[in-house]
Amino acid sequence: MTEVFIYDHVRTPRGRGKKDGSLHEVPSVRLAAKTLEAIRDRNGLDTKTVDDIIMGCVDPVMDAGAVIPKAAAFEAGYSTHAPGIQISRFCASGLDAVNLAAGKISQGADDIVISGGVESMSRVGLGMSGGAWFMDPSVNFPAYFMPQGVSADLIATKYGFSRDDVDAYAVESQKRAANAWEKGYFKNSVIPVKDQNGLTILAHDEHMRPGTDMQALASLNPSFQMPGEMGGFEAVGIQAHPEVERINYVHHAGNSSGIVDGAAAVLLGSKAGGETMGLKPRGRIKAFANIGSDPALMLTGPVDVTEKLLKRTGMQLSDIDLFELNEAFAAVVLRYMQAFDISHDRMNVNGGAIAMGHPLGATGAMILGTVLDELERRDLNTALVTLCIGAGMGTATVVERV
Numbered sequence: 001m002t003e004v005f006i007y008d009h010v011r012t013p014r015g016r017g018k019k020d021g022s023l024h025e026v027p028s029v030r031l032a033a034k035t036l037e038a039i040r041d042r043n044g045l046d047t048k049t050v051d052d053i054i055m056g057c058v059d060p061v062m063d064a065g066a067v068i069p070k071a072a073a074f075e076a077g078y079s080t081h082a083p084g085i086q087i088s089r090f091c092a093s094g095l096d097a098v099n100l101a102a103g104k105i106s107q108g109a110d111d112i113v114i115s116g117g118v119e120s121m122s123r124v125g126l127g128m129s130g131g132a133w134f135m136d137p138s139v140n141f142p143a144y145f146m147p148q149g150v151s152a153d154l155i156a157t158k159y160g161f162s163r164d165d166v167d168a169y170a171v172e173s174q175k176r177a178a179n180a181w182e183k184g185y186f187k188n189s190v191i192p193v194k195d196q197n198g199l200t201i202l203a204h205d206e207h208m209r210p211g212t213d214m215q216a217l218a219s220l221n222p223s224f225q226m227p228g229e230m231g232g233f234e235a236v237g238i239q240a241h242p243e244v245e246r247i248n249y250v251h252h253a254g255n256s257s258g259i260v261d262g263a264a265a266v267l268l269g270s271k272a273g274g275e276t277m278g279l280k281p282r283g284r285i286k287a288f289a290n291i292g293s294d295p296a297l298m299l300t301g302p303v304d305v306t307e308k309l310l311k312r313t314g315m316q317l318s319d320i321d322l323f324e325l326n327e328a329f330a331a332v333v334l335r336y337m338q339a340f341d342i343s344h345d346r347m348n349v350n351g352g353a354i355a356m357g358h359p360l361g362a363t364g365a366m367i368l369g370t371v372l373d374e375l376e377r378r379d380l381n382t383a384l385v386t387l388c389i390g391a392g393m394g395t396a397t398v399v400e401r402v
Helices: 028-043 068-075 093-106 148-159 163-183 214-218 225-229 233-240 271-277 301-313 330-340 360-378
Strands: 005-011 052-056 085-087 112-120 200-202 260-269 283-292 322-325 382-389 393-401
Touching: 005 028, 005 271, 005 283, 005 360, 028 068, 028 112, 028 260, 052 068, 052 093, 052 360, 068 085, 085 093, 093 112, 093 260, 093 283, 093 360, 093 382, 093 393, 112 271, 112 360, 148 225, 148 233, 148 330, 163 214, 163 330, 225 233, 260 271, 260 360, 283 301, 301 330, 301 382, 301 393, 322 330, 322 360, 360 382, 360 393
Parallel strands: 052 085, 052 112, 322 382
Antiparallel strands: 005 260, 112 260, 283 393, 382 393
């Protein structure tokens, strides 16, 4: 099969996902278009050669609807030859967009594909697209449906993570993200969002709270105790996992991923496609996989899909230099490190979504770019990128530096 190379990647800053957030007035299509413009301009890309544009978008409705990658291509002034398609696998949509592009290129169907994702959570609220998973009882019951935060607390309870454990992880995420920004680790991949007059709207991740400490987090009440206890979802979790007598509620806004706006794009291609464009590869997609996992725990899919991917590739954990796991909730990452005995100095080394936020459809592409940059900075070779997913799924990708 044809090798698949990463030629470039960009992302916007993450804007606070509220009406007072800096990116609230920027429609989803414009966020996506900014990344397409940057990919084109940075690489001198002839957009007539783009075989496809694949973007994740978890809630593709309202101004994020109507095949937003194609709309963004119009906005960015791309050739009409460039098609577009949007996909959703909930939180892994951006990474699966990369994987779908890689699959097409590896089979010789395409030579140049731009993948990535976009989510404007301040404009299109979480869950606005609806769905049977949480609205239809015929689906709710076999899925052991519950809010993700209750599942995160179920994981913390089942695997023995205390409030101090998850808060300490969150504090470290904030410190690492602040350090990465201060040292300029993101400067080559984060593109400022500008208005029509060329004035910068946002150039820095807006959700970060670098001064966060254990005392500040200790003052926050658990966010998911009320739906768990009053909404009956704790009973659902215990029904699925009767070894748990009661759920210990430890997650809150400070140790969970932030709601933000943002977009990302990754330029992928075959060797021939890159040579035609005069591009030098930075990375290679080595392998990827998806899996369904326990729907009640819901967020342990990264463990299961990593086991599947390592088995299929014949790789060992020792072959992986760096791990990048979306920080949906602190317990998700703690469970992953516990399951594989991975030290924290190889995991999310520049912080993650607890500090910087989680723009659902874009995050997978963002963290793939983050870890590729870090492989280059540290002169390392191989990274594994993975995300937990609603309804109990997992996606993972192994990327190698070229």
